[in-house]
Amino acid sequence: MTVSKLQTRVVLSGICTGCGICVTLAKNGKARMIQGPSGLIPEFDTPCELPELAWTACPGKGVDYPELYKEHYGELPADWRVGHINKLWTGYASDPVIRRAGASGGTTTAVLIYLLETGRIDAAILAKQGTPTAERASWFIAKTREDILSCVQSVYVPVAMLDCLAHLETGKKYAITLVPEQSAALRVLQHSGHELAQKIEFVLGPYTGTALDPRAVRSLLRANKVANDDPITSLKWRAGEWPGYLEIITASGREIRSKKVYYNFLIPFYVTQTSLQSMDFANEFTDLSVGDAWSPKFESLGQGFSVIASRSEKMTAILEEMAISDLIQLTQADVLEASSMHGHMIDFKKRGGYLRNQWRKKIGKIAPDYGLSPVGTGASRILVEVIITSIFIVCRTPIARWIMEQIPEKILGPLFNNLRLAWKNASKPAKRKGLKDLRMVTHEPDWAKIK
Numbered sequence: 385m386t387v388s389k390l391q392t393r394v395v396l397s398g399i400c401t402g403c404g405i406c407v408t409l410a411k412n413g414k415a416r417m418i419q420g421p422s423g424l425i426p427e428f429d430t431p432c433e434l435p436e437l438a439w440t441a442c443p444g445k446g447v448d449y450p451e452l453y454k455e456h457y458g459e460l461p462a463d464w465r466v467g468h469i470n471k472l473w474t475g476y477a478s479d480p481v482i483r484r485a486g487a488s489g490g491t492t493t494a495v496l497i498y499l500l501e502t503g504r505i506d507a508a509i510l511a512k513q514g515t516p517t518a519e520r521a522s523w524f525i526a527k528t529r530e531d532i533l534s535c536v537q538s539v540y541v542p543v544a545m546l547d548c549l550a551h552l553e554t555g556k557k558y559a560i561t562l563v564p565e566q567s568a569a570l571r572v573l574q575h576s577g578h579e580l581a582q583k584i585e586f587v588l589g590p591y592t593g594t595a596l597d598p599r600a601v602r603s604l605l606r607a608n609k610v611a612n613d614d615p616i617t618s619l620k621w622r623a624g625e626w627p628g629y630l631e632i633i634t635a636s637g638r639e640i641r642s643k644k645v646y647y648n649f650l651i652p653f654y655v656t657q658t659s660l661q662s663m664d665f666a667n668e669f670t671d672l673s674v675g676d677a678w679s680p681k682f683e684s685l686g687q688g689f690s691v692i693a694s695r696s697e698k699m700t701a702i703l704e705e706m707a708i709s710d711l712i713q714l715t716q717a718d719v720l721e722a723s724s725m726h727g728h729m730i731d732f733k734k735r736g737g738y739l740r741n742q743w744r745k746k747i748g749k750i751a752p753d754y755g756l757s758p759v760g761t762g763a764s765r766i767l768v769e770v771i772i773t774s775i776f777i778v779c780r781t782p783i784a785r786w787i788m789e790q791i792p793e794k795i796l797g798p799l800f801n802n803l804r805l806a807w808k809n810a811s812k813p814a815k816r817k818g819l820k821d822l823r824m825v826t827h828e829p830d831w832a833k834i835k
């Protein structure tokens with residue numbers, strides 16, 4: 385029953401996030417994650433038995449956020465932009481090697497190493513680009529400092545992190561890095577008392593705006609006139625000095641480097657459905673969420689700065705301990721300052737995600753429901769979303785992708801960046817209006833009624 389419900393209402397409907405939690409819950413290992421046409425999806429043997437929990441925890445159809453806030457934090461968030469915060473800072477890893485290697489200052493890596501070296505965990509489950517091939521990414525169990533360092537940086541394609549749970553050792557304690565919908569799904573499992581989920585002591589994860597369909601990589605290579613049969617030997621999403629560049633090396637010796645602000649042009653052409661439907665930007669169910677500290681002040685300094693949000697007492701104590709030992713640099717920040725660095729993305733998720741999901745339903749498609757609706761989304765904001773959604777619809781067609789590949793990146797990169805900045809400024813009043821006092825009303829998700 386649960387298998388067919390997941391297959392028809394989530395996977396075939398195109399809203400599966402590819403997290404892997406249902407694969408973990410499948411009895412006798414009768415399921416696996418496979419590469420579908422536009423991302424990872426579960427494949428189930430017939431027959432395959434799945435508990436109802438696989439449906440409840442499935443973030444593709446949506447997790448009941450109001451219920452989870454109450455279960456996990458005891459109440460709804462005071463600030464709807466970033467969720468429950470225990471303490472908030474800007475900062476970076478003190479070790480210059482970790483700071484430079486990291487996506488936005490190496491905080492996540494420094495904390496993971498500290499958790500391991502102080503015996504709080506036995507290992508960390510991390511996303512690793514380059515497994516099983518340079519082009520792909522999957523979870524990796526890091527047991528040493530070197531292992532953790534080998535997983536540094538962001539992976540901007542989906543990684544099925546949660547099918548790792550059945551592979552963990554009994555009696556061992558783990559940290560894991562997860563994107564927002566995965567963190568929420570794992571918390572559902574933990575609160576249900578599921579044994580495998582109790583092995584996770586710490587959840588860390590990035591603020592997550594948009595991820596890319598893995599086909600974006602080949603598309604970028606074609607735009608750079610790299611042959612389809614020239615295999616990738618190495619791929620780094622955030623190489624070099626912050627904010628970094630995408631670096632791809634191929635077997636024939638081609639080296640493609642694209643600045644982060646330039647390869648963003650791939651987003652409208654290859655954004656994942658998960659990025660469009662999620663309403664959680666700040667990774668609200670982690671112990672520690674980290675994002676880039678996007679602000680003129682920090683960007684002019686370079687080197688790497690993060691926004692660092694601790695969501696639990698135990699994580700705050702660890703970060704403060706690390707700061708005293710000079711392993712990490714922390715400057716206390718307030719929610720307003722931190723949110724203003726990510727206003728566009730918070731709005732993209734909280735209001736945009738809601739509108740996009742509503743529109744999917746209106747045209748008869750299945751959409752996730754998180755039990756949350758933003759209050760007072762004005763007409764100008766709805767118009768902005770009509771424009772954004774139209775751009776995504778057009779750009780994600782095969783013909784638009786083909787046209788994009790014909791335009792040299794040195795033209796498209798700067799052109800897109802200028803257009804993006806112009807659009808950001810033009811849409812700012814509508815997007816920021818009311819964001820400071822963003823409120824959400826809660827409801828029982830529709831899917832709770834689906835039998």
Ligand SMILES: Cc1cc2nc3c(=O)[nH]c(=O)nc-3n(C[C@H](O)[C@H](O)[C@H](O)COP(=O)(O)OP(=O)(O)OC[C@H]3O[C@@H](n4cnc5c(N)ncnc54)[C@H](O)[C@@H]3O)c2cc1C
Nearest residue numbers: 486487488489490491492493510511537539590593675676
């Ligand atoms: C898909 C995606 C979209 C993002 N969008 C934004 C954004 O819009 N705005 C913003 O401010 N920040 C965004 N970030 C976060 C940012 O890129 C950095 O990851 C974050 O600031 C942490 O930096 P760090 O230097 O502390 O991380 P590092 O020290 O480099 O460590 C990163 C850790 O996270 C793990 N990790 C990387 N990617 C994934 C993944 N996909 N799933 C699970 N674990 C992973 C790695 O294994 C590594 O251990 C995004 C990250 C991702 C993965």
